[in-house]
Amino acid sequence: MDRNPKEQTSVAVAEPPAAPAPKTPARPAAKPTAVVVESTPDPPVNKMRRRIVWAGITGFLTVCFLMFVRFFLPRAIFEPSSTFKIGFPGDYALGVDTKCQQQYRIWVDDRAEVKLDAEGQIVVNTAKLYKWPKGERNEFNDPGAYIPL
Numbered sequence: 001m002d003r004n005p006k007e008q009t010s011v012a013v014a015e016p017p018a019a020p021a022p023k024t025p026a027r028p029a030a031k032p033t034a035v036v037v038e039s040t041p042d043p044p045v046n047k048m049r050r051r052i053v054w055a056g057i058t059g060f061l062t063v064c065f066l067m068f069v070r071f072f073l074p075r076a077i078f079e080p081s082s083t084f085k086i087g088f089p090g091d092y093a094l095g096v097d098t099k100c101q102q103q104y105r106i107w108v109d110d111r112a113e114v115k116l117d118a119e120g121q122i123v124v125n126t127a128k129l130y131k132w133p134k135g136e137r138n139e140f141n142d143p144g145a146y147i148p149l
Helices: 044-071
Strands: 083-087 112-116 122-129
Touching: none
Parallel strands: none
Antiparallel strands: 083 122, 112 122
């Protein structure tokens, strides 16, 4: 075998495995630079729509809150006192007198309890009424149903 000196044969030589690199503490990755993205501002039409929606929601919740509060308030009817003075006996004639009809909603004809107070004025108590039901006993002659003259 003639060998040409210019020809070289290559022989693969296996290298020994490389030793693992020594471990170094991990460095935190560098933070990416912040990218500022600017968007176009909302048109005024969208802002107005949002205001209308929020106003509607706020109004609805306010009404609900007021109904909730009203639920816990007392439902009392404030009526005038059932006992009041209507004047002196000399101010009235026999029969029905409508002088107190507008102010107290009564006619003076002795059907509510009446008394004279220390000053001599007539005191009417509409909480106690005297009746004369048809076919039953007359209560108009009971004490308190009239003022004796």
